[in-house]
Amino acid sequence: MDGDKGTSALSKGSKTKAKILKTALKLFSTKGYKATTVRDIAGAMGVKQSALYNHFKNKDEILETLIGDLTSSAIVHLFDDRDPQEAAKSGKALLAGIGTKFKLLSFDGQNEALFKLLMQEMFRNERVREIYNEHFYQENVKKLSTYLFMMMQEELIRSSDPLMLANEFFAPLFFYQMQVSLLKQDKKSTSSVVSLFEKHVEFFWESIRIEKKESFF
Amino acid sequence: MDGDKGTSALSKGSKTKAKILKTALKLFSTKGYKATTVRDIAGAMGVKQSALYNHFKNKDEILETLIGDLTSSAIVHLFDDRDPQEAAKSGKALLAGIGTKFKLLSFDGQNEALFKLLMQEMFRNERVREIYNEHFYQENVKKLSTYLFMMMQEELIRSSDPLMLANEFFAPLFFYQMQVSLLKQDKKSTSSVVSLFEKHVEFFWESIRIEKKESFF
DNA sequence: CTAGAATATGAACACTTGTTCATATATTTC
DNA sequence: GAAATATATGAACAAGTGTTCATATTCTAG
Numbered sequence: 462m463d464g465d466k467g468t469s470a471l472s473k474g475s476k477t478k479a480k481i482l483k484t485a486l487k488l489f490s491t492k493g494y495k496a497t498t499v500r501d502i503a504g505a506m507g508v509k510q511s512a513l514y515n516h517f518k519n520k521d522e523i524l525e526t527l528i529g530d531l532t533s534s535a536i537v538h539l540f541d542d543r544d545p546q547e548a549a550k551s552g553k554a555l556l557a558g559i560g561t562k563f564k565l566l567s568f569d570g571q572n573e574a575l576f577k578l579l580m581q582e583m584f585r586n587e588r589v590r591e592i593y594n595e596h597f598y599q600e601n602v603k604k605l606s607t608y609l610f611m612m613m614q615e616e617l618i619r620s621s622d623p624l625m626l627a628n629e630f631f632a633p634l635f636f637y638q639m640q641v642s643l644l645k646q647d648k649k650s651t652s653s654v655v656s657l658f659e660k661h662v663e664f665f666w667e668s669i670r671i672e673k674k675e676s677f678f
Numbered sequence: 679m680d681g682d683k684g685t686s687a688l689s690k691g692s693k694t695k696a697k698i699l700k701t702a703l704k705l706f707s708t709k710g711y712k713a714t715t716v717r718d719i720a721g722a723m724g725v726k727q728s729a730l731y732n733h734f735k736n737k738d739e740i741l742e743t744l745i746g747d748l749t750s751s752a753i754v755h756l757f758d759d760r761d762p763q764e765a766a767k768s769g770k771a772l773l774a775g776i777g778t779k780f781k782l783l784s785f786d787g788q789n790e791a792l793f794k795l796l797m798q799e800m801f802r803n804e805r806v807r808e809i810y811n812e813h814f815y816q817e818n819v820k821k822l823s824t825y826l827f828m829m830m831q832e833e834l835i836r837s838s839d840p841l842m843l844a845n846e847f848f849a850p851l852f853f854y855q856m857q858v859s860l861l862k863q864d865k866k867s868t869s870s871v872v873s874l875f876e877k878h879v880e881f882f883w884e885s886i887r888i889e890k891k892e893s894f895f
Numbered sequence: 896c897t898a899g900a901a902t903a904t905g906a907a908c909a910c911t912t913g914t915t916c917a918t919a920t921a922t923t924t925c
Numbered sequence: 926g927a928a929a930t931a932t933a934t935g936a937a938c939a940a941g942t943g944t945t946c947a948t949a950t951t952c953t954a955g
Contacts, residue, residue, distance in 0.1 A: 477932080493802050495712040499913060511915080512933050520913065577801050583860065584794050585710050590860055598857075625877045629850055636849035640815075643800065643807055660842045668885035694902080716943060728945080729903050737943065 478516045480506055482530075485523045490577035494524055527578065528589055536572050536579075537596040539563070540604055549611030552618070553666045556630065559605075560662040563634040564655065567641040576642055602627045609669075618669040626669060633661045695733045697723055699747075702740045707794035711741055744795065745806055753789055753796075754813040756780070757821055766828030769835070770883045773847065776822075777879040780851040781872065784858040793859055819844045826886075835886040843886060850878045 484505045488497040499520050503510040517523050531537070539559055540548075548555050566572045579597070582589040606627035612618045640654045701722045705714040716737050720727040734740050748754070756776055757765075765772050783789045796814070799806040823844035829835045857871045 491802065493710065493712060493798075495710060496802070498911080500911090509934055510913085511935080514914070515932050581710075581798055581801050584798050584863065585708065585713070587864070590863065594860065621881075622877070625874065625881065628854075628874055629878060629881055632853035633846060633849035636853055637845075643811065646801065646807065647804070657842065657845055660839070661846060664838075664842065664846055664885070668881070715941080717941090726904055727943085728905080731944070732902050 481513060481516055481523065482527060486527055486571075486574045486578065489524065489527070490574040490581070493581055494578075524582075527575075528582075528586075528592065531575060531579065531589075531592050532596055534572070534575055535566060535569075536575055537592075537600065539601050545607060546611065549608045550615060550617075552612055552615075553662075553670070555608060556666060557659075557662050559630075560634060560658050563638055564658040567638045573642055573645070576638065580639070580642075598631075602631050605630060616671060619671055621669070630665055634658065637661070694723075698730060698733055698740065699744060703744055703788075703791045703795065706741065706744070707791040707798070710798055711795075741799075744792075745799075745803075745809065748792060748796065748806075748809050749813055751789070751792055752783060752786075753792055754809075754817065756818050762824060763828065766825045767832060767834075769829055769832075770879075770887070772825060773883060774876075774879050776847075777851060777875050780855055781875040784855045784875075790859055790862070793855065797856070797859075815848075819848050822847060833888060836888055838886070847882055851875065854878070 481502065485497070485502050488501055488505060492501075499510045499513060502523075503513055513523075517526070539562055541558075566576075579589060579593055583593050584590075602624070606623035609618065609626050609630075610623040613620050613623070637654050637657050641651050644651045644654065698719065702714070702719050705718055705722060709718075716727045716730060719740075720730055730740075734743070756779055758775075783793075796806060796810055800810050801807075819841070823840035826835065826843050826847075827840040830837050830840070854871050854874050858868050861868045861871065
């Protein structure tokens with residue numbers, strides 16, 4: 462009855478379905494879910510509202526689908542799944558990579574929209590909150606703390622509470638991503654925030670690393 | 679025509695006006711502005727919807743009033759305005775005070791609701807965004823960086839970019855406040871986050887302070 | 896206590912919203 | 926190219942929305 466119908470490359474159907482999702486995401490993330498009407502979505506893609514109901518049962522299902530996509534989004538997969546042991550040994554480079562990933566994601570249109578949707582719906586949609594908490598927050602912080610723990614064993618960084626450190630590393634990145642999102646909304650310059658991504662990694666690393674010799678500069 | 683009408687202690691009018699604002703804030707912060715109906719607000723205070731229009735021109739004006747109150751809210755005044763020079767000399771104690779203030783505010787019902795309203799409306803209401811940016815973010819970070827700069831001059835902390843440090847101190851506190859807000863929404867335990875407020879101050883201070891003698895513990 | 900003002904009610908309005916459905920058009924399959 | 930299927934249209938509906946207004950009730954001065 463539903464499922465993937467396109468046997469060939471990409472049937473017309475699944476193309477418009479994708480277009481609906483893309484359009485809806487843009488509007489939801491800008492005006493909010495409740496304030497976006499089915500007519501808004503249809504209008505933005507040059508189609509009548511009733512057409513959408515051939516692809517989605519109702520408005521809610523559009524949101525549900527977008528939320529479902531969140532789980533597999535880049536926003537929740539900060540780590541390339543290479544060997545943890547190896548990754549940890551790279552020390553600062555690992556952290557720098559995550560910092561860069563955060564920064565790049567802040568400027569990726571698709572991710573930006575998903576982030577804004579997440580932020581707005583989190584406070585009133587329990588499922589979104591769950592996805593944020595489990596996949597976006599917990600999973601990443603936990604993985605991070607594992608890496609940090611390994612770095613401690615390798616004596617690359619000072620011994621300390623790994624989970625606390627993971628939070629301290631994660632929080633500013635999240636915050637700066639939010640700041641970028643807000644600034645872009647008013648078309649303001651983001652350059653000052655951009656530099657904060659890198660400065661954060663630098664500052665954080667200097668705070669935790671074990672100095673090999675002297676290195677006061 | 680409007681203005682404050684109550685000449686005596688507290689006229690019935692201004693009491694219900696306050697009650698409307700209180701009720702609306704609770705609902706707006708829970709369900710979002712758009713999803714909250716005038717009937718919801720009236721119903722929650724056991725009154726018919728038309729009654730509200732004796733106190734506010736329309737639904738929008740209720741939101742506008744709440745937003746206006748934001749500016750004078752505790753959420754945006756992190757600092758007791760004592761002498762900056764003196765404050766800076768207190769070093770870690772100053773930072774600890776701010777950390778504690780953040781933590782306490784996270785558990786204050788009124789502040790929590792305002793925070794949630796702020797977070798949800800920020801992305802679609804330019805005025806809210808402006809208030810967040812100017813009063814909540816910029817003002818506090820700027821003041822913080824001033825204090826940090828003074829601490830550098832007093833040689834309490836290492837020389838570094840004060841604005842960057844201010845952001846690094848501010849961001850996690852903001853993030854943890856958000857986490858508390860989310861956890862409380864599902865009535866989950868907040869204890870692990872609570873401890874992060876203090877650990878953050880500790881970690882941050884250890885990262886920037888100048889060690890008087892040796893002090894590896 | 897009474898006149899006048901402030902506030903609440905009930906009912907209605909104009910409008911928007913999500914959704915349905917019969918019908919028309921396009922697309923795919925054979 | 927015709928049959929079958931998928932998709933789009935136009936029109937309509939029922940429910941919900943913000944708002945108004947005449948009227949009733951409550952409160953407050955004098």
